[in-house]
Amino acid sequence: LSRDVIDEDTWEEIEDLLITADVGVAPTQELVARLRTRVKVEGVSSASVQDILREELVTLVDPSLDRSLAVDRKDGKPAVVLVVGVNGTGKTTTVGKLARVLVAEDKQVVLGAADTFRAAAAEQLATWGERVGVPAVRGPEGSDPASVAFEAVRTGIEQEADVVLVDTAGRLQNKAGLMDELGKVKRVIEKQATVTEVLLVLDATTGQNGLQQARVFREAVDVTGIVLTKLDGSAKGGIVVAVQRELGVPVKLVGLGEGADDLAPFDPAAFVDALMGVTAS
Amino acid sequence: MFTTLSDRLAATFKNLRGKGRLSEADIDATAREIRIALLEADVALPVVKKFVAAVKERARGEEVSGALNPAQQIVKIVNDELVTILGGETRRLRYAKTAPTVLMLAGLQGAGKTTLAAKLALWLKDQGSSPMLVAADLQRPNAVNQLQINGERVGVKVFAPEPGNGVGDPVAVARAGVAEARRTLHDVVIVDTAGRLGVDAEMMQQAADIRDAVSPDEILFVVDAMVGQDAVNTAQAFLDGVGYDGVVLTKLDGDARGGAALSIASITGKPVMFASNGEKPTDFDVFHPDRMAGRILDM
Numbered sequence A: 001l002s003r004d005v006i007d008e009d010t011w012e013e014i015e016d017l018l019i020t021a022d023v024g025v026a027p028t029q030e031l032v033a034r035l036r037t038r039v040k041v042e043g044v045s046s047a048s049v050q051d052i053l054r055e056e057l058v059t060l061v062d063p064s065l066d067r068s069l070a071v072d073r074k075d076g077k078p079a080v081v082l083v084v085g086v087n088g089t090g091k092t093t094t095v096g097k098l099a100r101v102l103v104a105e106d107k108q109v110v111l112g113a114a115d116t117f118r119a120a121a122a123e124q125l126a127t128w129g130e131r132v133g134v135p136a137v138r139g140p141e142g143s144d145p146a147s148v149a150f151e152a153v154r155t156g157i158e159q160e161a162d163v164v165l166v167d168t169a170g171r172l173q174n175k176a177g178l179m180d181e182l183g184k185v186k187r188v189i190e191k192q193a194t195v196t197e198v199l200l201v202l203d204a205t206t207g208q209n210g211l212q213q214a215r216v217f218r219e220a221v222d223v224t225g226i227v228l229t230k231l232d233g234s235a236k237g238g239i240v241v242a243v244q245r246e247l248g249v250p251v252k253l254v255g256l257g258e259g260a261d262d263l264a265p266f267d268p269a270a271f272v273d274a275l276m277g278v279t280a281s
Numbered sequence B: 001m002f003t004t005l006s007d008r009l010a011a012t013f014k015n016l017r018g019k020g021r022l023s024e025a026d027i028d029a030t031a032r033e034i035r036i037a038l039l040e041a042d043v044a045l046p047v048v049k050k051f052v053a054a055v056k057e058r059a060r061g062e063e064v065s066g067a068l069n070p071a072q073q074i075v076k077i078v079n080d081e082l083v084t085i086l087g088g089e090t091r092r093l094r095y096a097k098t099a100p101t102v103l104m105l106a107g108l109q110g111a112g113k114t115t116l117a118a119k120l121a122l123w124l125k126d127q128g129s130s131p132m133l134v135a136a137d138l139q140r141p142n143a144v145n146q147l148q149i150n151g152e153r154v155g156v157k158v159f160a161p162e163p164g165n166g167v168g169d170p171v172a173v174a175r176a177g178v179a180e181a182r183r184t185l186h187d188v189v190i191v192d193t194a195g196r197l198g199v200d201a202e203m204m205q206q207a208a209d210i211r212d213a214v215s216p217d218e219i220l221f222v223v224d225a226m227v228g229q230d231a232v233n234t235a236q237a238f239l240d241g242v243g244y245d246g247v248v249l250t251k252l253d254g255d256a257r258g259g260a261a262l263s264i265a266s267i268t269g270k271p272v273m274f275a276s277n278g279e280k281p282t283d284f285d286v287f288h289p290d291r292m293a294g295r296i297l298d299m
């Protein structure tokens, strides 16, 4: 009956679409199975199978999740946002952009350059600070990142800032020593103030390894939100579907360019449309 | 849960009765497992399809039907095919007839170009060359400082006449860099460029302009081993937009399976020449196709 309305080529097209968006094999197969069941039960035409797919994808990314950022002062102290992720995903840039957003909301912001490792990382963050008009607390190159983070938070408390944004060095999640170091950065900050938000920055071009990144970073520092960067490119960022499905950590922000204003709240419907190749008009 | 392809295939063949020819059903089941293994390793779908079709063809042949252990035989075929694609055209750096040899780096944002520039410089220096780095990323905040620090670490001169952070013309800097190298008798010039997206026509044109200004002997496309299905789009966009002669895979010290290597080699026919596997200047190696094949198959 209705099963015949949608031929195998159409199913394959749908599967291919999801796979090429980096949704991953298992989530794709699950989705297609659910779609097939719905088509069988509801008896829809191939025109509306796109609509059902869209609906299922939106359900998967779950518009009901709380995607707000915890950036209000807490217990008489600044909110502290720790920004983490593997190398080159866009952490420092995201810190700069986020500072811009917070400044526009009349918040007083302090940046902490806890990447003391990469060449010119602190300079890069300081440039962002100048760009958006907020101070950056730095330490000498090669110094202990936890103590720089501590200093930044101390400065934030002293200046009665609203938010301290702490940038950290890129680290691959399979490097236990570096992951321990990150845990220490967080613990040391928490001697003075609560880390209200831990943002994991994922690059939209990342494939299946993104799930492993999310697992390990969550284990190490209890990630509270994902920032999906470089969505202005051709990659769809489908790996976050698997990340949310397995870990329940919501995508909160998306990066859409290299400029200070290229940060936006995550919009589940728009994300799904882009993933399906529907261009926004 | 089977994680490696050999385990998956062994499970598929568990119910195989006796030896002899694989049935079409066996071959289909095999193909499915290979497909899944490759997709989970981030090999791009069009490449997976082509690859699986080729392996299916060979699986029908004598070498498998005669084998004592068809699963192992098929894993071997898959491995061989991978190595063939990955290592089809392995070759050394091409040096200019008259110095300086010009190497230009290009790739997406954050791929590892600036880090690679210093690694390459050190590697060349160790071979007796006298390389010079050129800071032609005038866009990314403090890319120039980053290259200067990296250059200092490996004891290589960095030509950086412009401060960057939006100031200066990268095409002019690249051109002047080659002239400077010629004047100061550096025999290799490595031009670091800004990260850019495949879909950014304006930035791609800038890369082409840099290329035209310095006539590189080698353009190296630098790509992150963690990249997923988009590898083919990006690799093609850079090939069309600026062109390249070889590929460098970075961040291989991670645990990504690195299927992009196969995707790019297969789609573009360009050889993967180098592997970057860490943040230190010495974390650098020539590319080994056999190791990469094993990594993609998780063996």
Ligand SMILES: Nc1nc2c(ncn2[C@@H]2O[C@H](COP(=O)(O)OP(=O)(O)OP(=O)(O)O)[C@@H](O)[C@H]2O)c(=O)[nH]1
Pocket: A085, A086, A087, A088, A089, A090, A091, A092, A093, A094, A115, A118, A121, A168, A169, A170, A171, A201, A229, A230, A231, A232, A233, A254, A255, A256, A257, A258, A262, B109, B110, B140, B195, B197
């Ligand atoms: N197109 C685009 N580029 C971005 C985006 N976010 C960051 N970038 C670029 O990506 C590159 C890396 O960004 P960084 O902010 O330095 O990344 P990082 O994670 O801090 O890198 P490490 O500290 O070295 O690990 C830079 O060239 C940025 O300009 C984005 O949303 N879109």
Ligand SMILES: Nc1nc2c(ncn2[C@@H]2O[C@H](COP(=O)(O)OP(=O)(O)OP(=O)(O)O)[C@@H](O)[C@H]2O)c(=O)[nH]1
Pocket: A087, A088, A118, A170, A172, B107, B108, B109, B110, B111, B112, B113, B114, B115, B116, B137, B140, B143, B193, B194, B195, B196, B250, B251, B252, B253, B254, B276, B277, B278, B279, B283
């Ligand atoms: N673990 C690891 N990190 C690497 C490797 N290569 C580069 N990185 C890191 O990746 C991040 C980005 O490297 P860069 O060299 O700045 O990348 P890029 O391509 O020049 O970036 P843009 O200029 O912003 O486009 C830095 O944190 C580097 O230390 C590698 O092979 N392994």
Ligand SMILES: [K+]
Pocket: A230, A231, A232, A233, A234, A235, A236, A274
């Ligand atoms: K996109």
Ligand SMILES: [Mg+2]
Pocket: A091, A092, A093, A115, A121, A167, A168, A169, A170
């Ligand atoms: Mg950074």
Ligand SMILES: [Mg+2]
Pocket: B113, B114, B115, B137, B140, B143, B192, B193, B194, B195
């Ligand atoms: Mg760079």
